[in-house]
Amino acid sequence: MTVVLGQDLTKVYSLNGRQVAALRGVSLTIAAGEYLAITGPSGSGKSTLLQLLGGLDSPTGGRLELMGRRVEGLSDDELTDLRLRQVGFIFQRFHLMSVLTARENVELPLAEAGVGRRERSERAAELLAYVGLADRADHRATQLSGGEMQRVAIARALANRPALILADEPTGELDAATGAQILELFDRLHQDGVTLVVVTHDEHLAARVPRRVHLLDGRIDRDELATAR
Amino acid sequence: MTWALVVRSLFRHPVRTALVVAGIAVAAALLLDMVMLSGGMERSFSRMLLSRGFQIRLSPKGTLPFDTEAMIPAITPILDDLRADPDVERVGPVLATSLHVRVGDSLLTLVGYGVDPAGQGLYELEAGADLVPGDSTGLLVSEPAAAAAGWQIGDTIRLQGRLDPQSARAEAERVVTVRGVVRFLYDARGQRSVGADFRVMQRLGRFPDADPASMVMVKVRADDRVDSVAARIARTHRTVEVNSVAALVVQFRSRLVYFQQLSLILATISLVVGVLLVGTILTITVSERIGEFAVLRGIGVRRARVVRLVMAEGAVLTAAGAIGGVILGLATARYLDAILTSFPGLPAAISFFVPERTAIAKAAVAVFVAGVAASGYPAWLAARAPIAETLRADAE
Ligand SMILES: Nc1ncnc2c1ncn2[C@@H]1O[C@H](COP(=O)(O)OP(=O)(O)OP(=O)(O)O)[C@@H](O)[C@H]1O
Ligand SMILES: [Mg+2]
Numbered sequence: 291m292t293v294v295l296g297q298d299l300t301k302v303y304s305l306n307g308r309q310v311a312a313l314r315g316v317s318l319t320i321a322a323g324e325y326l327a328i329t330g331p332s333g334s335g336k337s338t339l340l341q342l343l344g345g346l347d348s349p350t351g352g353r354l355e356l357m358g359r360r361v362e363g364l365s366d367d368e369l370t371d372l373r374l375r376q377v378g379f380i381f382q383r384f385h386l387m388s389v390l391t392a393r394e395n396v397e398l399p400l401a402e403a404g405v406g407r408r409e410r411s412e413r414a415a416e417l418l419a420y421v422g423l424a425d426r427a428d429h430r431a432t433q434l435s436g437g438e439m440q441r442v443a444i445a446r447a448l449a450n451r452p453a454l455i456l457a458d459e460p461t462g463e464l465d466a467a468t469g470a471q472i473l474e475l476f477d478r479l480h481q482d483g484v485t486l487v488v489v490t491h492d493e494h495l496a497a498r499v500p501r502r503v504h505l506l507d508g509r510i511d512r513d514e515l516a517t518a519r
Numbered sequence: 520m521t522w523a524l525v526v527r528s529l530f531r532h533p534v535r536t537a538l539v540v541a542g543i544a545v546a547a548a549l550l551l552d553m554v555m556l557s558g559g560m561e562r563s564f565s566r567m568l569l570s571r572g573f574q575i576r577l578s579p580k581g582t583l584p585f586d587t588e589a590m591i592p593a594i595t596p597i598l599d600d601l602r603a604d605p606d607v608e609r610v611g612p613v614l615a616t617s618l619h620v621r622v623g624d625s626l627l628t629l630v631g632y633g634v635d636p637a638g639q640g641l642y643e644l645e646a647g648a649d650l651v652p653g654d655s656t657g658l659l660v661s662e663p664a665a666a667a668a669g670w671q672i673g674d675t676i677r678l679q680g681r682l683d684p685q686s687a688r689a690e691a692e693r694v695v696t697v698r699g700v701v702r703f704l705y706d707a708r709g710q711r712s713v714g715a716d717f718r719v720m721q722r723l724g725r726f727p728d729a730d731p732a733s734m735v736m737v738k739v740r741a742d743d744r745v746d747s748v749a750a751r752i753a754r755t756h757r758t759v760e761v762n763s764v765a766a767l768v769v770q771f772r773s774r775l776v777y778f779q780q781l782s783l784i785l786a787t788i789s790l791v792v793g794v795l796l797v798g799t800i801l802t803i804t805v806s807e808r809i810g811e812f813a814v815l816r817g818i819g820v821r822r823a824r825v826v827r828l829v830m831a832e833g834a835v836l837t838a839a840g841a842i843g844g845v846i847l848g849l850a851t852a853r854y855l856d857a858i859l860t861s862f863p864g865l866p867a868a869i870s871f872f873v874p875e876r877t878a879i880a881k882a883a884v885a886v887f888v889a890g891v892a893a894s895g896y897p898a899w900l901a902a903r904a905p906i907a908e909t910l911r912a913d914a915e
Contacts, residue, residue, distance in 0.1 A: 337911070346817055347907035367821060374819020381910070385814040389527035394520065401520045402820050446818065 292358070293454050293485045294320040294343055299352035301338050301508075312338040314508035315352070320487065322453070325480040327496045328489045330505035336489040337458055339505065343487065344377045344456045345369045357453050374403055378447025380457035384439040386431035392418060392442045393427040399449045417445035421475060437468035444475060448484070455479065457488045461495060473498065521824075525831045528808070539800045540839045543890065546793035547844020551882035552852050552872060553786035557779045559873035564771050567868045568764045570704055573611060573640035574745045576767065577735035577752065577759045583770065584762075585615070585705065590731035591759050600755065601737060606744045609638035611736040612717050616724035619679040622668050629664055630712040631678075632703065633720025633732075640704075640736040642714060647672040647699030655716050658695040661703055664711035670697050678713075680723035690725050708860060708867040735759075793840070793886055794893040797833050801897035805829060810913030812901040817910060822902040829898035830891055837890025841883045848882070849874055 301313040312335045320326060328336045341347040342354060345361060348369075354361045357376055364372065373379075386395045396414040405413070418427050421441040431439060440460060447455055457476075461469030473495055480486055480500075488495065496502055504512040529536045568576075577597070579589035591597070594612055601610045614633035619626050634641055636650040642659065650657045658678070660670055670676065673696065680691035695715060703712045715723075721730065737752070739745045745763050753761040762770075805812070812825055852872035859871045 341907045344817075346910070370816065370819055370821050372819075373817065377819075379817055381814075383913075385810075385817075385910075387524065387811065387814075389524065389531060394523060398520060398815075398820075399818050402818075402824065450819075 291322040292319060293322050293324075293356070294318060294487075295353075295355040295358075296343070297353045299339070299342060299349045299354060301335070301342060301347070302350045311508055313342070313349070316505075316508070316510055317352075318503065318510065318513075320454075320485065322485050323480075323483050324501060325476070325486045325499055326488070326501045326503060327499035328487065328503050328505060329491070329496050330511070332491075334505040335508040336505055340456050340458050340487065340489050343454070344379055345373045346379075374399060375450050376453045378449070378452040378455045380440070380443050380447050380455065380460050382459040382462040384431075384436070384443045384463070386439055386442055386446070388431045391428050391430055392423060392434065392438075392445075395431060395442055396445045396449055399446060403450050413449065414445070417448055418442070420448075421445045435468075436464050437471060440464065440468075440472055441475065444472075444479075448479075453485060455484055455486045457486070459489055459491065461490070461492055470494075521828060521831065524828060525835060528804070529832060529835060532804075535800070536836070539796060539836055540843060542796045543793050543837055543840025543886065544843030544847050546789040546796065547841050547882065547886040548848035548851055549789040550786050550793075550886060551845060551848030551879060552855070553782040553789065554878045554882045555848075555852055555872040555874060557782040557786070558875070558878065560775060560778070560869065560871050561768060561772055562873050562875070563868070563870040565764060565768045567704065567866060568767060570868070571640040571643075571736075571738075573609070573736035573738045574742065574764050575737035575739065575749050575752070576762050576764070577737065577756075578733075578762070580758055580760050582760060583767070584734045590614075590726060590733060591735070593730050593758075594732040594735070595730050597756050597759065598735070601735070601752065604748065604751075606739055606741070606748050607737055608740045609640075609738040611635055611638040611640045611738070612732045613641055613734045613736065614717060614720045614724065614731065615733045616681060616720060616726075618713065618723060619682065620668060620676060621679070626679075627668055627711070630706075630710060631720055631723065632712060632714040633717040633724075634714050635717050638736075638738070640738065642701040642703045645700045645702055647697070649699055649701075650714070650716065653716075654698070655719050656693075656695050657698040657715065659699050659701045659714040660697055661706060661710065661712040662700055663709045664713055665697075665700055667711050672697050672699065678715075678723060680725055691723050693719060693723055695719075704868055705866045707862075707864055710867075790885060790889050793837070794889045797837060797890045797893040798896060800836070801829060801833055801894050802900065804832070805897040805901045809901065809904050809909055813904050813906045813909035813913065816902075816904070816906045825902040826898040829901050830894045833894025833897075834887070834891050837887050837893075840890070841886045844886060845879055845883055849879075 296316060296318045299313055299316045303310045303312055316339060330336050342349050393414045396417050397410045400410040400413060418424050421444050423438060423441055426438060461472050476486060490496055500516045502514055503510055576584045578584045579591050582589050598610055598612055601607055612635055616631050618629045618631035620629060632641060637652045650659060675694060675696050678693050678695055683690055706712055739748045749761050749763045815825060856870055856872045860867055
């Protein structure tokens with residue numbers, strides 16, 4: 291099953307009247323269960339592409355389908371609902387709600403999706419256990435280390451069982467050892483069948499990912515499967 | 520979950536939140552005081568005038584009761600006529616004059632009221648016995664008069680009437696006995712007043728006009744007959760001014776118009792201050808946390824929910840402020856009332872600030888609604904932040 295179908299995607303930002311073309315025609319198909327790394331030099335459009343795939347921003351041109359559904363022309367509420375139920379985001383800077391506990395951060399998207407209180411807390415406990423933080427459930431986000439925060443963020447991204455997990459430099463703020471733990475968690479997600487797209491500068495990360503898409507100046511420069519080597 | 524976010528966000532800056540709540544409370548207190556002030560005097564005035572159920576006042580032509588020292592001449596035929604009216608339950612003539620009494624070697628000046636014990640609407644008995652009709656040697660004294668002269672119930676006193684301006688000697692004197700302590704309803708705070716039989720007081724006053732009265736209070740049996748009785752008295756007795764309490768309240772109100780406008784303007788200003796406070800603080804908070812709102816939107820929280828989150832913060836702030844404001848407003852109103860009612864010449868029974876449940880509710884609701892409305896703009900700011908751009912800016 292196809293999770294992402296992007297055809298000739300373009301994104302032009304206008305900055306002080308100047309046009310900046312961040313994506314210049316990207317076509318990309320991602321099947322369910324794939325684990326994909328997007329690499330490329332700074333400014334090549336990696337984050338921009340990820341934001342389009344996650345419905346955080348809309349393309350200036352081209353065509354994008356998520357889970358078989360056209361994204362262009364969706365209303366703001368429909369797009370929001372798509373992000374809530376079909377996509378899970380993991381940010382470089384974790385972006386947890388600092389006033390909430392780990393458990394509450396994971397429950398947040400569940401509550402928004404209308405999941406009942408009881409089921410919510412069960413699912414949050416389950417997810418925190420999955421990322422290895424069962425004993426930190428009641429800590430405020432500010433009381434957690436960077437690696438722990440990122441694991442809470444991963445649990446939050448998984449909350450509504452999305453079709454697609456998107457991560458933008460998930461290890462960028464972490465030291466090597468902590469980053470490695472996150473990568474192990476990603477491997478486990480992949481083994482469990484989650485579709486995973488990771489933007490990274492990290493060669494270690496890229497090396498262990500089955501499919502690597504290399505961007506250069508807003509275009510796909512290489513799209514290679516590890517097995518093809 | 521929403522409330523956890525709202526309340527904890529407010530507690531993130533406890534001092535700031537407390538200051539804003541205090542600011543809203545002050546604005547709300549001022550608003551409440553102004554709302555109480557705008558209607559309070561009128562209500563307490565009417566309550567005071569009706570306190571013994573007399574709905575009509577007769578005063579000298581062209582004056583209001585107790586407004587001048589003028590007198591109604593030849594009162595007896597008027598009283599007889601009023602008593603003959605089947606609609607009239609009681610008739611209470613009042614004569615006010617100044618009296619003197621010697622205490623040690625100084626002369627104490629008193630306000631003397633002549634009353635008819637059978638139809639008096641002027642005082643409430645506090646201790647001792649009331650006058651009975653025909654008691655021409657009894658005296659009722661106010662607490663301040665008793666305290667100043669050192670009188671006890673049962674004491675015998677020599678009252679001196681009006682002094683002759685030339686000789687400074689009283690033209691009339693009378694020996695009376697203190698029967699009771701009363702509270703004269705229209706007295707100012709600390710006023711030294713005494714009451715005696717109407718005819719006794721007429722003689723002590725030695726007025727050049729024969730048979731005068733300062734005022735007559737009339738109690739009508741049925742409230743719905745008040746206007747027609749007042750009209751009838753006005754028609755038959757052209758020498759007196761006839762006013763129902765309702766008409767007096769209307770006159771009083773017209774004197775208070777500026778006062779009410781002033782309180783309305785001040786109330787509006789305090790409401791505007793409250794709105795600005797809430798609007799400012801929430802706008803600041805929202806811009807500080809704009810990244811957080813973008814994250815919420817990014818993980819699938821709808822715009823409407825973000826709006827509700829911010830509005831709920833505004834609601835919690837203003838609700839806390841409104842509660843504080845009611846407490847503060849009632850306290851300051853009591854304090855201000857104490858200052859204002861000790862004004863010389865003002866009846867102690869009148870209040871400027873009357874705490875009425877509807878006034879309190881009105882002020883609290885006005886503050887709350889204004890506060891929630893004021894959070895509309897910051898809520899909109901939070902909800903419309905472009906997600907991708909804000910997250911990118913936040914990461915830098
Ligand atoms: N909101 C924006 N307004 C103007 N230009 C933008 C905006 N967002 C991105 N750009 C530009 O688009 C281009 C691609 O940016 P993008 O963030 O996607 O690159 P990236 O590959 O993620 O880079 P990095 O590795 O540094 O994160 C850059 O030239 C950037 O300056
Ligand atoms: Mg980037």
